[in-house]
Each structure stands twice: as structure tokens, then as C-alpha cells.
Amino acid sequence: MIEQLRETCRRLLDEGSVQVIIGYGDSLPGKPARPLFIRKSEDVDQLTWGPHCLPNLTAYLKRKEVKALGNAAVIVKGCDEKALVVLTKESQVDRASLHVIGMACDGVCAPKCAGCKMRTPRFADEVIGTPSDAEPKAGTRPVTLEDLMAKTPAERWDFWKGEFARCVKCYACRQVCPLCYCERCIADKNRPQEILTSASLTGNFAWHIARAFHLAARCVECGECTRACPAGIPLALLNRALAEQTEESFGYQPGMDPDAEPVFGSWKATDKETFIR
Amino acid sequence: MSAIIHESGLRTLIDGWLASGKLVAAPVEVSGRVLYQRLKSSGEAILESRERPANSIKQFLFPRHQALFRYRLNGKQVELVDSADDTREQIIVAARPCDAASLPVLDHIFNCDCKDAGFDEARQRTTVIALACNSHDEACFCTSVGLGPSSEAGADALLVDLGDSEFEVRVLTDKGRKLFEGRTEPGTREAPALEGPPRKFDAGAVRQFLANGFDNPLWGEESVGCLGCGVCTYTCPVCHCFDMVDEGNAAGGERVRNWDSCQFQMFTQHASGHNPRATQSQRQRQRIYHKFSIYPERFGALLCTGCGNCARNCPAGLGVLRLLEKIDSRVRQQHV
Amino acid sequence: MSEPFEPKIVAYVCNWCTYLGADLAGTNRLEYPSNVRIIRLPCTGRIDFNLIVKAFEMGADSVLISGCHPADCHYTAGNYHARRRWILFRRLLDTLGIEMDRINFTWISAAEGKKWQKVITDITEKTRALGPYKAYRELHEVAG
Numbered sequence: 002m003i004e005q006l007r008e009t010c011r012r013l014l015d016e017g018s019v020q021v022i023i024g025y026g027d028s029l030p031g032k033p034a035r036p037l038f039i040r041k042s043e044d045v046d047q048l049t050w051g052p053h054c055l056p057n058l059t060a061y062l063k064r065k066e067v068k069a070l071g072n073a074a075v076i077v078k079g080c081d082e083k084a085l086v087v088l089t090k091e092s093q094v095d096r097a098s099l100h101v102i103g104m105a106c107d108g109v110c111a112p113k114c115a116g117c118k119m120r121t122p123r124f125a126d127e128v129i130g131t132p133s134d135a136e137p138k139a140g141t142r143p144v145t146l147e148d149l150m151a152k153t154p155a156e157r158w159d160f161w162k163g164e165f166a167r168c169v170k171c172y173a174c175r176q177v178c179p180l181c182y183c184e185r186c187i188a189d190k191n192r193p194q195e196i197l198t199s200a201s202l203t204g205n206f207a208w209h210i211a212r213a214f215h216l217a218a219r220c221v222e223c224g225e226c227t228r229a230c231p232a233g234i235p236l237a238l239l240n241r242a243l244a245e246q247t248e249e250s251f252g253y254q255p256g257m258d259p260d261a262e263p264v265f266g267s268w269k270a271t272d273k274e275t276f277i278r
Numbered sequence: 279m280s281a282i283i284h285e286s287g288l289r290t291l292i293d294g295w296l297a298s299g300k301l302v303a304a305p306v307e308v309s310g311r312v313l314y315q316r317l318k319s320s321g322e323a324i325l326e327s328r329e330r331p332a333n334s335i336k337q338f339l340f341p342r343h344q345a346l347f348r349y350r351l352n353g354k355q356v357e358l359v360d361s362a363d364d365t366r367e368q369i370i371v372a373a374r375p376c377d378a379a380s381l382p383v384l385d386h387i388f389n390c391d392c393k394d395a396g397f398d399e400a401r402q403r404t405t406v407i408a409l410a411c412n413s414h415d416e417a418c419f420c421t422s423v424g425l426g427p428s429s430e431a432g433a434d435a436l437l438v439d440l441g442d443s444e445f446e447v448r449v450l451t452d453k454g455r456k457l458f459e460g461r462t463e464p465g466t467r468e469a470p471a472l473e474g475p476p477r478k479f480d481a482g483a484v485r486q487f488l489a490n491g492f493d494n495p496l497w498g499e500e501s502v503g504c505l506g507c508g509v510c511t512y513t514c515p516v517c518h519c520f521d522m523v524d525e526g527n528a529a530g531g532e533r534v535r536n537w538d539s540c541q542f543q544m545f546t547q548h549a550s551g552h553n554p555r556a557t558q559s560q561r562q563r564q565r566i567y568h569k570f571s572i573y574p575e576r577f578g579a580l581l582c583t584g585c586g587n588c589a590r591n592c593p594a595g596l597g598v599l600r601l602l603e604k605i606d607s608r609v610r611q612q613h614v
Numbered sequence: 615m616s617e618p619f620e621p622k623i624v625a626y627v628c629n630w631c632t633y634l635g636a637d638l639a640g641t642n643r644l645e646y647p648s649n650v651r652i653i654r655l656p657c658t659g660r661i662d663f664n665l666i667v668k669a670f671e672m673g674a675d676s677v678l679i680s681g682c683h684p685a686d687c688h689y690t691a692g693n694y695h696a697r698r699r700w701i702l703f704r705r706l707l708d709t710l711g712i713e714m715d716r717i718n719f720t721w722i723s724a725a726e727g728k729k730w731q732k733v734i735t736d737i738t739e740k741t742r743a744l745g746p747y748k749a750y751r752e753l754h755e756v757a758g
Contacts (some may be wrong), residue, residue: 034596173509201754233311
């Protein structure tokens with residue numbers, strides 16, 4: 002697979018249709034692959050592919066430093082590609098000028114890989130490889146949403162207080178997210194200061210509520226936020242809860258159907274709830 | 279002849295400190311990571327150097343969020359209320375040498391110009407017991423910055439793992455002596471020779487490159503992968519930039535100091551709208567210069583202890599290590 | 615002897631329906647507890663989720679959000695957008711363990727002065743029984 006990938010990238014660069022390939026490079030042992038930005042076709046041999054290819058490279062499409070490099074080709078797994086669907090819908094990516102190289106994936110040892118139904122990207126310009134028959138290599142979640150909801154509200158509050166006590170407001174969760182692309186995040190605005198910047202409990206709750214909710218019905222659950230967090234906070238749980246409700250109430254799964262109407266851009270007179278008096 | 283303590287003796291000591299109301303911190307397992315955290319009991323402490331904590335000990339002296347003072351507004355009257363400081367004695371156990379070594383650097387930073395009373399006061403009531411490293415990972419590079427697995431800089435005492443749950447205790451300061459007085463036994467076991475990580479780069483060659491390298495295309499090329507979060511700066515033992523804000527409303531509030539990161543887009547944003555470091559490559563370049571050129575030139579010490587947290591924790595696998603390795607390889611290529 | 619607990623209720627209401635409904639309660643001399651602090655916005659569609667969070671940060675014990683009935687929004691669809699937002703936001707708050715009894719949503723029209731009176735009275739009494747929302751305020755006291 003890797004040779005085919007390198008050959009594809011060599012061709013793209015030589016043809017001149019693409020000025021930069023966003024792919025996976027080497028890594029520290031046991032750590033996820035570093036991103037690679039290949040501009041010259043002789044460098045394509047640095048590209049790698051394997052279970053260490055955890056990161057979601059679509060996060061780089063929002064970066065002005067990457068946009069300045071010219072037309073891009075991006076290497077995606079099936080899960081990463083869902084972000085592209087949302088980004089295209091939200092007019093953040095010009096799909097026509099982006100070249101998407103899909104990789105069939107046998108799992109990257111992340112919790113999200115368990116039971117993966119997205120082993121092959123669906124909308125790529127070309128797909129490399131086919132998934133094996135074996136179950137994808139997956140990791141386990143230390144805490145699941147089920148565990149969390151089995152607690153009482155007071156216990157859940159204590160749980161999150163414990164988790165957010167470790168948050169240092171590094172915003173890694175925001176920076177790695179392909180869908181956090183605002184040029185000026187609400188957390189960085191101070192007229193007014195909507196979200197306290199302090200890494201205090203109050204400030205941390207404010208930020209994490211905002212982060213999760215600004216991703217409501219948009220998050221494709223790639224898990225990067227949780228992976229990037231240096232304090233090991235299970236951020237993806239908040240996104241999972243919202244994804245569950247989004248499907249329950251609106252039959253919508255972000256990143257699946259490019260033609261589906263986004264939840265917050267639309268409404269129905271028949272939207273159901275039981276809490277409004 | 280050396281002083282030995284058994285692991286159980288050390289844990290008993292820790293429980294004693296906790297019982298007497300002291301604050302004790304050590305590496306602890308949390309959510310699948312190892313982090314320095316305040317202990318509730320000695321059982322939580324990881325007293326072996328199997329994994330470098332993903333954070334650093336600076337948080338215990340330079341908190342990530344600190345209230346400086348509170349203010350109440352009664353019409354035109356402003357009432358200032360000093361924030362209550364913690365006065366409890368604090369002991370950090372099993373700090374890595376690369377963490378302990380940050381303290382002399384932070385001491386200088388927080389005292390070389392204004393004297394930071396908050397830091398000094400916390401520093402005074404803090405004792406650091408370092409644990410020499412008998413393992414390292416690929417991100418470690420203490421030996422490239424003049425330190426090593428049993429470096430004593432900044433520590434009040436150094437523990438060396440002898441195996442069989444025994445530690446040699448090297449008392450280095452009066453504070454360290456006070457903690458271990460009468461708690462150790464004499465022993466003859468030799469401490470193992472500890473080999474640190476192999477050299478990853480030549481600090482002198484890096485310094486030379488930086489002397490002329492401000493406009494080198496390397497910065498643009500090698501920092502595209504940086505996403506501009508604050509993980510490297512916040513998990514670095516010596517990074518110390520901060521932001522001060524007032525948090526409150528019409529009734530009052532508090533002035534706080536929070537950690538800040540030179541990697542954030544807004545770090546050098548001017549009120550005029552101009553940003554002198556508007557691109558990530560400028561911000562990455564600045565970080566390397568600060569740590570490996572500007573600070574050493576002015577104050578004779580590197581602003582880096584080679585702990586590797588930046589490289590280990592970076593979501594894109596970068597950190598200063600990656601850039602320094604790239605610089606080192608360029609310098610060596612030129613000399614070939 | 616400490617003073618009895620008086621709940622602080624923050625009510626974010628839309629200008630065209632609920633605010634006028636509250637006004638109608640006033641002009642009809644319908645008494646309702648003065649525990650409520652009314653904040654008028656053009657439409658429930660403008661109510662950012664963060665306003666609820668801020669209210670609790672600032673010491674509210676309960677929050678009410680109220681606007682026009684479906685199909686009656688002055689701006690046609692603001693309340694429909696709001697309804698979608700709240701369906702998801704409540705789920706997030708519940709996942710965090712925030713006390714859902716302290717967050718209330720109603721549709722109150724400009725003609726429903728009596729409903730405003732009833733709703734505010736009910737919420738105030740419910741909050742009095744729940745007690746002050748210590749959990750949120752205590753966040754500030756715990757060392758960060």
C-alpha cells in the first residue's frame with residue numbers, strides 16, 4: 002500500500018496539479034505519526050502508512066500556513082474523511098481544488114476503531130488498499146458514556162470537576178479539531194469576555210461547555226481532542242452525548258450524508274421535545 | 279558509605295507529612311497518564327522512573343491560575359482585598375532531575391528584575407526530592423543540554439533507585455537534610471551507573487546556527503505541522519509566560535495571573551490589530567531563540583532542561599526537539 | 615440567625631411575547647415573586663447557550679428561558695432555531711451533571727400574563743425547595 006501511495010503522490014506533484022501533499026511521516030516510538038508536508042516529489046519516500054497514523058490530517062486544511070502552500074492533497078482515513086464532508090458543507094474547503102487520497106484502514110489502535118464501519122473512505126478522489134477481513138486494531142475507553150450516565154447527576158458533576166481540575170487551557174483540543182476553524186475563537190474574544198480564560202474550574206467548565214456545544218451536530222468524533230489533551234481528559238464523551246442526542250432527535254449523523262441538512266442551519270415545526278412548558 | 283531508605287519507609291514518611299498537614303506532590307497515574315499531582319495518600323505515588331510525567335512541577339510554585347487580589351466596588355469606592363496565600367509547607371517527591379533543574383532557572387526569572395513575591399514565598403516553603411532516572415524514552419534529551427539522569431541541580435535531595443525497593447538518599451541542602459534526618463540507614467550498595475539518553479544534537483552548533491539563522495527558510499519549512507496549541511509551553515518545566523486579566527462584574531472581581539503561550543495566535547496581537555508574530559513559523563522561531571540563544575546569551579543558561587515533554591506531548595510530534603534535530607542535521611550537512 | 619434563602623431567578627425572555635406577557639401581568643396587578651430578574655432580548659433565537667452558563671456563574675439559582683409559541687415568533691423562525699439548540703444543550707448539561715431542575719423553558723405569549731405569574735411563582739417555589747445552587751458557585755472557591 003505504501004508504495005502505491007508514494008507513487009500516487011509522486012505523480013500528483015510531478016503533474017503539478019497539487020503543490021503540497023499532507024500525509025503521515027515518521028514518529029517517536031509508540032507515538033502517533035507526525036504530519037508531513039511534501040512539496041517535492043523526491044521527498045515522497047518519507048511518507049508512511051500504518052497503525053501509527055492516528056492524527057486527523059484534515060485539521061491542517063484550516064491553517065493559513067498550509068493554505069499558503071497552494072493546492073493540497075490530503076491523505077485521509079474513513080473517519081477523517083467525515084470531517085471533510087462537514088467542512089465542504091460549511092464552505093471551508095473547496096472540494097474541487099482539494100485532492101483527497103483515501104486509505105483503507107485496519108485500525109489505528111484508538112478507542113474509536115472498535116466496530117468501525119468506515120474502513121474505506123467514501124468520497125476520495127482515489128482509494129488505496131482494501132481493508133483486511135480482521136477486526137480493526139482498536140483501543141479501549143477508560144470511561145464510556147454508559148459508565149458516566151449510570152452515575153447520578155451529582156456524581157457526574159464531581160467526575161467532571163475532577164477531570165477539569167487538570168485542564169490547563171492549552172487549547173490543544175481546539176487546535177487539533179478540523180472543525181474548530183474560527184479565525185478568532187470565542188474564547189479569544191474579550192469584548193465581552195464570554196468565556197473566562199483562566200484555568201480555574203469556572204473557566205474550564207465555561208470553555209468545555211463552549212467547545213462541545215460549538216461542535217454540536219458537527220463533530221465527526223475523530224477523537225483527536227481526547228488524544229491531544231495532555232491531561233488525559235475524556236473530552237470525546239461530551240461530543241458522544243451530543244452525537245447521541247443529535248441522532249435521536251433529528252436523525253442526523255455529522256459527516257455521513259453530504260446532502261443532509263445541518264441541524265442548526267434548519268428547523269422543523271415538528272421538532273419534538275418534552276421540556277418546554 | 280551511603281544513606282539508604284526502603285520504599286516502605288519513604289511511603290511512611292510521605293504519609294507522615296500528609297498527616298501533619300503538609301502538601302505533598304508526586305507522579306501519580308491519572309486516566310492512563312502519569313502526572314505530578316497532590317497526593318491524598320502515599321499509595322498513589324509512583325516511586326519509580328518508568329514514565330516521565332506529562333506535566334511539570336512548576337505548577338506548584340507558579341500556578342496556572344493565581345488570584346493576585348480581589349476588589350469590591352461600592353459606587354465610587356474601591357476596596358482591595360489581598361488574596362489569601364497558601365502557607366503550608368510543600369514537598370515534591372520523585373521529581374525528575376529535568377524538573378528539579380528548572381528551579382534554579384525559574385528562581386532567576388522570577389527575581390532578576392522584579393521580585394515575584396508569590397513565587398519566592400512558594401519556593402521558600404517547597405522542598406524537592408528528585409528521583410534519578412534509570413530509564414528514558416526517545417523524547418528525552420537532558421544529556422544534550424548539559425544535564426543527566428542523576429543531575430542534582432535544583433534538588434534538595436536526590437533518590438537513586440538501587441533495586442529491591444531500596445533507594446540511596448543523597449541529601450543536598452539543609453531543607454533536604456531536615457526531611458531525612460534520622461530516617462535513613464547506612465548502606466554499602468553501590469548506586470548503578472545511569473546512562474542517560476544519547477545526544478540528540480550539539481547545543482554549540484545550534485547556538486552557532488541561531489547566530490545567523492534568523493531568516494533561514496528552515497523555520498517556515500519545519501513548523502507547518504505546528505497547530506498553535508499551548509501543550510509544549512504548558513508542559514515545559516521552564517516556560518513561564520503569563521497573562522494578567524481582571525475577572526469580574528459591576529460588583530467587583532479579582533485580578534488573576536494565568537499561564538500564556540507564545541504559540542498562541544493572540545500572544546503578540548497588538549490592540550492596533552498588528553501582530554508582529556502572525557505566522558506559526560515566527561512563533562516557533564521565537565521559542566527556539568528565546569530558549570537557546572537570547573536567554574543563554576543574556577544570562578548564561580539554557581531555558582531548557584531536556585525533559586522532552588514538548589516532543590512527547592505535542593499532538594503533531596514536534597516540540598523543540600524536532601526543530602533542534604533539524605538544525606543540527608543542517609549544520610552537520612554543511613560541514614560534510 | 616441567618617436570613618432565609620431567597621432564590622435568584624434569571625429570566626431571559628423575548629421582547630415580543632414573554633416580555634409583553636410579563637408586562638401584562640404587571641398592568642393587571644397580578645402579583646408574582648420579585649425573585650426574578652428579567653433580561654429582555656429580541657428573540658429566543660438570539661439566546662446564546664452561554665447566557666445560561668453565565669447566569670449560573672454569576673450566582674443565579676435557576677434560569678428561565680421563555681419566548682413565543684411555535685408558529686408565533688415575531689421573526690418567524692427564531693424560536694424554532696432556539697428549540698433545536700435547547701434540545702441539544704440540555705443533553706450536554708445533563709451529561710455534565712448540572713441540575714436540570716434549575717433550567718426552565720416556556721412559551722408565554724403577550725396575552726398570557728396569568729401564565730407568567732404562574733410560571734414565575736412555580737419556579738421560585740421549586741428553587742426555594744432546591745436551595746441555592748451551591749455546586750456552581752463552589753467552583754470558584756476550589757483552587758484551580
